[in-house]
Amino acid sequence: GFRQNQIVEGNTELINFTTTNDLISYTSNQTTEGYFSRVNYDYDSRYYISGSYRRDGSSRFSKDARWGDFFSVGGAWRLDQEAFMEKADWANLLKLRASYGEVGNDNLGGYYVSQSLFALDYNNASEGGILVDSPGNPRLQWETNIQTDAAIEFGLFNNRVAGTFEYYNRKSEDLLFDVPLPVSSGLDDYPDNIGSWVNSGFEFDVTVGIVRNSQFKWDFSINASTLKNEIKELSQEEIINGSKKLVVGGDIYDYWLREWYGVDPADGMALYIASPEAIEAGGSDLREIDGTTVTTNQNNANYNFVGKATPDVYGAFRNNFEYKGFQLGITFTYQLGGETYDSNYSGLMHSGTYGTALSTDILDRWQEPGDITNVPRLDAAQTAAFGAGSSRWLEKSDFLALRQVNLGYAFDAELVQKLGLTGANVYVSGENLFKLTARKGMDVGESFNGTTSNRFTPARVLSVGLNITL
Template identity: 35%
Template sequence: MQNSIFNELKVRGSVGTSGNNEIDLNQYQALLAYDTNYAGNPTIYPSTYGNLDLQWEKNRMIDLGVDFGILNNRISGSIGVYNKRTFDLLQDVPLSRTTGFNSLSANVGEIVNKGIEADLTFAAFQTKNFNWTISANYALNHNEVTKLAKDASGTDINIATGTKITKVGEAVGTWNMRKWAGVNPDNGLPLWFVNGVDGAVTSVYNEAKVAIQGKSLPTYSGGVSTHLDYKGLFFDASVYFAGGNKVFEDWAGYTQSTGQRTIVFYNGVNTLLDRWQNPGDITDVPKMDLTSTGNNSASSSTRFLYDGDYIRIKDLVIGYSFDKELVQRMSLDGLTLSLRGSNLFTFVKDSRLKYDPEVRADGFTRLTTPPVKSVTFAVNFKF
């Protein structure tokens, strides 16, 4: 009987439901408050409308996958697909003002996350003196809001917060802002697209339409690593990448305004040196205007929204493990020398992005310390 090329072949699957109880206490109750007065006399007033049908948010996860190993496990890995549905999502639903309340909390929303996750390890060479292994992983995720609360007319109640919006058919926290159209070369005034997409432009900020401009959540991520060793000498490297999203420079209003905020009250960045100065200048930085707003040139728009795709070389290590016989003569169990470089190189798709692209889940760059670049020499003694 011929042996199978598979050393391992396992099909796995799971289905489960869990709840999220991260809601404020007593939200289901109609409550009274005592923290005000009327003409100096203590008063009691209704403070919470209440909802006796209020429940936890729920997650239903379906996960299917295959784990495998072939050719004496020289090639091994796994491939999986998943579908996570978050339903009974908590949302504040507007109420008629005749109730005396603005809104109540209700289980009305639904979000779907689905995607693919895969990892693969390949032992390219396995000999007494030389070994080489390559590993890789990749994840692809699609996030979509499928249901939200509706108002009295049956229209979805979108959740808009500043530069973001959550609406049916889009990902959670999709960027929602005016679209930057550059600088007028004749007068140096900032320009935005009137319809939020393309075509006609305007220099009046409030005449430009707010529109969806991209996802704040990465849609893919992954990494590649490798290990080589030859007669005690070894080398390791790991690379990480992510993208499919956009990141917003949250502090641009303080550092890149061409008005008083940056010039008078804060420190501007060197990009301002490339500002418009004379008719015919081609630049992406408007002219200086020392009014309070600087023509809104640094107000929220895609001027400071960048592609978030990047590749980072996380670690590079080269080292040497001394021969066992030599180490024993030194009354040691092991001796290793290594040189490690961490976060040495980061490559971004958008050359305009000056901050670290590996941002938090909200998609905003912050004035925080980026991953530290370091070079470390180490000596490891084993006794």
């Protein structure tokens, strides 16, 4: 807080001011306590077994739900160490492994999610006033994340080919979630354990020594991952949260949006697929185009699952070259499939009467009857209808990015020794050099749920340096 209205000029003591403004204070405390144990067993460097147990307590939950018990178990088998593999000189490493583990999660933002919180600054003159600020949930309990993995690790042909292929299944039970509340409640949301969902997929990582001799070395590495989500259980029939709708059997990354139809060539109005309720009620906003009933009123648009944020596959690949003291590394990242909801682009297309920059795509807008375009006319009175959240703002998330390039040179050892050094090398590197996307400037992969925020894309960085070891 602070005080104002000075009595004696030059005296900065608080007592010399007559009015106290915005004086606030708060105290937040969280306590966690945990107990851990772990056992590892190795037999003849062939068979491995491990197990662990932990008991965690968190002050975020009520006293009746404060403690959670979690365990894990895993095993591995080195096939390459078995007698029947003695003559298989092509296999340097061949290992099977599997694991099952549980871990708890108590993070739902606040430290007091099991308790209702009240705001004390709603006074009426001298009469004190208190309002509910956030509802607590004394039944709240630990979220449990259960992960099952199975993998094969391999190193073949003197490790010229090495890598891992893995399947994972991650189930989250008693999910902690801020459930949205109706506006009429006067509150935004309340904390609850809403159900369970499963994330599963494959991960692949391999390195191949394409060329390896005394003069030249070339290694190529690539990794790839997939992800599938399925909601298994919910505490209510559905939960709508922003551009997503959670239902049993669905995917938390599927978009639930108005269905965009296009632009009417006759008058440049934005068109949406009309909802069954709107069609039954009728109205002047409804139009029939090529056998499809559409509406110019975004409030009468039909909502549907119109895309997904998760990619089909994503990962990176890298080339490493070495030649007579030179080293060159080039790393790309990529993503195939999925869609991004580009809210930044939406704001650049329909800003209403505010003076602001617009996307150059506005030049493709409808201007006269007969124009075929996907950009409605300029009309400040239709900002809400034209810019409403819909499948119009979904853009393909495929991308290829040159993430990093490193070029270095290690000086000859004999020269380095003559200079009284043990090592010296010079390098130049670049990061975030380019990114190819469906829409220029769109930062695909900014968040896994497919949304964008008002921030700059990663900066391009160029570096030059000299490393000397004495």
